[in-house]
Amino acid sequence: MSYFSNLIELFRRFPGIGPKQAERFAYFLLSTDESFVKNLVRELESLKESSAMCESCFRYFAKNGGTSKVCPICSNDSRDVGKLLIVSRDVDMENIERTKIYDGLYFVLGGVVPILEKEPEKKIRIRELIKLVESRNKDMKEIILATNATSEGEHTADFVTNQIEPITKKSNIKISMLGRGLSTGTELEYSDSDTIVNALKNRG
Numbered sequence: 001m002s003y004f005s006n007l008i009e010l011f012r013r014f015p016g017i018g019p020k021q022a023e024r025f026a027y028f029l030l031s032t033d034e035s036f037v038k039n040l041v042r043e044l045e046s047l048k049e050s051s052a053m054c055e056s057c058f059r060y061f062a063k064n065g066g067t068s069k070v071c072p073i074c075s076n077d078s079r080d081v082g083k084l085l086i087v088s089r090d091v092d093m094e095n096i097e098r099t100k101i102y103d104g105l106y107f108v109l110g111g112v113v114p115i116l117e118k119e120p121e122k123k124i125r126i127r128e129l130i131k132l133v134e135s136r137n138k139d140m141k142e143i144i145l146a147t148n149a150t151s152e153g154e155h156t157a158d159f160v161t162n163q164i165e166p167i168t169k170k171s172n173i174k175i176s177m178l179g180r181g182l183s184t185g186t187e188l189e190y191s192d193s194d195t196i197v198n199a200l201k202n203r204g
C-alpha cells in the first residue's frame, strides 16, 4: 500500500474508473506542477457551492452567484414548453443542447432502469416526472424519450412510457423515441452532433 492509497480509493469511486486508472491519476497529480493541483482543489471546493440542481428539470447548473432554483433553460421564455425531452443523465442533455436544434425543455431521470430491476422507481426520478407531466399537461404536446439505444436504455424508455401513458393518453400528448434514429448500442454521451441532429429529425 502506498502512502497515497486513500487518494486512489477516492478516484476508484468515480464512474468507470478502475484501480489502474485511479493509480495513474494519483501519480499524475504527484508529478504535475503545484499550480494545477491548487487549481483543482479550488474547483472541487467550490463545485457544490457554486452549483444547484434545477427544481424543474433536475439538471445541475452553475448558480453564477444567483439564487434561482430553476436553471437558465427552464426559465428561458423562448423555449417551447410544448416539448419535453427526457434523458438519463446531465451529460446526455448537454450533448443534445450543443446541437442547438432542440428548443423545448428537458427532464433528467438521473439514471437507468436495469433489466430485471425489482424497484425501478428507486433508480430514476419517475415520481418527479409524473408530477411534472401532470402539472404541465395543458401545455405539453410531445414527450421525446432520449435514452441510450442500448438494452438498458430501451428498457428505461419502456418503463417510463408505461408510467406516463395514463396521463399522456388522456391529455393527447404524443410520446416519441429518439432511439429510432440511432443505431443499436449508441450512447448519447458519445454521439456527435450530426448523429443527434439526425436522431432528433427522425424521431417517431
Ligand SMILES: [Zn+2]
Residues within 6 Å of the ligand: 054, 055, 056, 057, 058, 059, 070, 071, 072, 073, 074, 075
Ligand atoms: Zn431546469
